[in-house]
Amino acid sequence: MTSRRMKISRFFRHRQHPLKMVEYxxxxxxxxxxxxxxxxxxxxxxxxEWIRTNWVDILAISGIFALALLRWIFVRFDIEPDxxxxxxxxxxxxxxxxxxxxxxxxxxCQSWYGRPFKVHTIYAETNxxxxxxxxxxxxxxxxxxxxxxxxxxxxxxxxxxxxxxxRKLHLMIFSLIFSSALSGVLLYGTFMFEVYKILGLxxxxxxxxxxxxxxxxxxRQLFNLSKLVPRAVLLIAVIVMLCWSISFIATLARxxxxxxxxxxxxxxxxxxxxxxxxxxxxxxxxxxxxxxQTLLMKLFRICSVTLDCTGYGKRRREISAxxxxxxxxxxxTTLRLLTPxxxxxxxxxxxxxxxxxxxFVTLPAVCSVLPIVAMKLLEHTFMGxxxxxxxxxxxITVPLLWLVIVKAAASFNTSVxxxxxxxxxxxxxxxxxxxxxxxxSNISRIRIVRNPLQxxxxxxxxxxxxxxxxxxxxxxxxLPYDDVRAVCMREGYVLFE
Amino acid sequence: xxxxLPAKRAMLCGYLVLxxxxxxxxxxxxxxxALLPAGTLRIAAGVMWTLILTAAxxxxxxxxxxxxxxxxxxxxxxSGGFFYFKDDYMPIGSIKSISVISTxxxxxxxxxxxxxxxxxxxxVLSFLRxxxxxxxxxxxxxxxxxxxxLPDTIPDSEGGGRT
Numbered sequence: 001m002t003s004r005r006m007k008i009s010r011f012f013r014h015r016q017h018p019l020k021m022v023e024y025x026x027x028x029x030x031x032x033x034x035x036x037x038x039x040x041x042x043x044x045x046x047x048x049e050w051i052r053t054n055w056v057d058i059l060a061i062s063g064i065f066a067l068a069l070l071r072w073i074f075v076r077f078d079i080e081p082d083x084x085x086x087x088x089x090x091x092x093x094x095x096x097x098x099x100x101x102x103x104x105x106x107x108x109c110q111s112w113y114g115r116p117f118k119v120h121t122i123y124a125e126t127n128x129x130x131x132x133x134x135x136x137x138x139x140x141x142x143x144x145x146x147x148x149x150x151x152x153x154x155x156x157x158x159x160x161x162x163x164x165x166x167r168k169l170h171l172m173i174f175s176l177i178f179s180s181a182l183s184g185v186l187l188y189g190t191f192m193f194e195v196y197k198i199l200g201l202x203x204x205x206x207x208x209x210x211x212x213x214x215x216x217x218x219x220r221q222l223f224n225l226s227k228l229v230p231r232a233v234l235l236i237a238v239i240v241m242l243c244w245s246i247s248f249i250a251t252l253a254r255x256x257x258x259x260x261x262x263x264x265x266x267x268x269x270x271x272x273x274x275x276x277x278x279x280x281x282x283x284x285x286x287x288x289x290x291x292x293q294t295l296l297m298k299l300f301r302i303c304s305v306t307l308d309c310t311g312y313g314k315r316r317r318e319i320s321a322x323x324x325x326x327x328x329x330x331x332x333t334t335l336r337l338l339t340p341x342x343x344x345x346x347x348x349x350x351x352x353x354x355x356x357x358x359x360f361v362t363l364p365a366v367c368s369v370l371p372i373v374a375m376k377l378l379e380h381t382f383m384g385x386x387x388x389x390x391x392x393x394x395x396i397t398v399p400l401l402w403l404v405i406v407k408a409a410a411s412f413n414t415s416v417x418x419x420x421x422x423x424x425x426x427x428x429x430x431x432x433x434x435x436x437x438x439x440x441s442n443i444s445r446i447r448i449v450r451n452p453l454q455x456x457x458x459x460x461x462x463x464x465x466x467x468x469x470x471x472x473x474x475x476x477x478x479l480p481y482d483d484v485r486a487v488c489m490r491e492g493y494v495l496f497e
Numbered sequence: 498x499x500x501x502l503p504a505k506r507a508m509l510c511g512y513l514v515l516x517x518x519x520x521x522x523x524x525x526x527x528x529x530x531a532l533l534p535a536g537t538l539r540i541a542a543g544v545m546w547t548l549i550l551t552a553a554x555x556x557x558x559x560x561x562x563x564x565x566x567x568x569x570x571x572x573x574x575x576s577g578g579f580f581y582f583k584d585d586y587m588p589i590g591s592i593k594s595i596s597v598i599s600t601x602x603x604x605x606x607x608x609x610x611x612x613x614x615x616x617x618x619x620x621v622l623s624f625l626r627x628x629x630x631x632x633x634x635x636x637x638x639x640x641x642x643x644x645x646x647l648p649d650t651i652p653d654s655e656g657g658g659r660t
Contacts, residue, residue: 127616287617441590443588443591444587444588444591444615444616444617444618445585445586445587445591445615445617445618445620446585446586446587447583447584447585447586448583448584449578449581449582449583449584450581450582451580451581451582452580455582465615465617465618466617467591467615467616467617468616468617469617470617471617471618471619472617473618488586492571492572493572493574493586
């Protein structure tokens, strides 16, 4: 009996306070609005009847909103010399202190609808993994947000050492390159979900029908493309184009008026047209710098510099840009100005032989042949649909062929190198080329993988994991094993026989 | 430097699990897939047994003959892989926490695992003897807290613990 009591007592000793259960439940109480609205619609908006029958529910929901008011009253923050303390939760009983020295980034966002009310949402992030998505989120007035900005930046943002701002034309090119149909689909999906939440399914369907009708009308009046291209393919093409345009506008709006300034310890980044964003980034908390390029950017000798720092570029598919776009000629100079203490080692182990080209190209080449074979096999199943099948074949094969070209270029652009302080990695992931610079202390793991084929040709795949919230892995294929081994041993890693 | 090898009992258990899996799947195929034509049944059973035999003759021996863990004062190195050869190197400085997963009957089966968590990555050390798993956890925890340095002498253990 005593031992059972002890077990029960031990079970409860290390649990949170039971009051937490109330907090866990309160988040979903808004769901009660659904049956209440249903009754209101059922009673054909007869408010008197509705109140008479549902007064208990209405009272309960009013109570919930009263509780929200109370919560708003109790949630507060204090700016202290060494950090910020936020009191949140019911009656402000949850107190979180974040030291300024531990902050990785702080973002101040002002949405278009928050601007008239001078509302700023502040996201403060550290490298600690917390239960919620961000370590600290506060919604503050403009005055308080400015005060906090000044405090965190220690007033240094008014006299930065270096400031860089790209031209508008460069920003257009940047948006052009970094926009994707997939991001557009996600944005459009988010928008339609919001419409569904606010106006309901019927209005959403009406809206979709209207869009389809407009596309049809446009085609009939202007292009008459449906006579040349199958309707289904045309519709897909228009949807992809529309989604890409949405993504382009969103990326451009996000990075409009982009300015980055550097002080002794921090970066100050401002950007955005619709949503005004200000970021403060602690420079010593940056995990790595990434010079990103596509093959076309390589040909035009331009690149984009992004950085990996917990919190920056995390929300709403933002790009964590440091220099949105610049030329090869200017990138080193700009990087030296913005990050004078960043080690820039030279690559030591690299690919680039004829057999490397074959190894890089084989898999995508096989993949690009597969759709043609599949279509040939399916030809008999879909008799009389040659036009659609051919169009689909082109849609699938062209990106795969482009991938073959990209991988051929990647075989000359894969390398790794270490210096006393830093590390450089050149590699290609899908269609993008990356050149990553980081201090060696930010490497969290190195993995060397060899498959039986690589054992035969004395190559290996080197994976370098970097510290950070996302746990990014940088993969370099087909590097010469003996050279990688020699470099790793020189760097102090005890390698297996 | 400390060195650990995977538990041989885990290898034996792996074979037992595979044999049991083969028997159960064979029973299920012939008992519940009787409606299928005999040729299809034979192909299904053939594919299944090929996979099981490949696992038994290639994957399991490959892992257990290749896997090892080495802890030095600067890093943890783990070698493994069922088909590939994978060598992991994690600097001690980047380790944030360590978890030990001991399954029920872990002493008998050797199904004990150690998960080493760093900021941004994780190394899983699999199929260790229970004593080795606890020893690794204790060693790494003491190295994280800086309480003691790694001894130069190596404790003698059945599965591992060699220089």
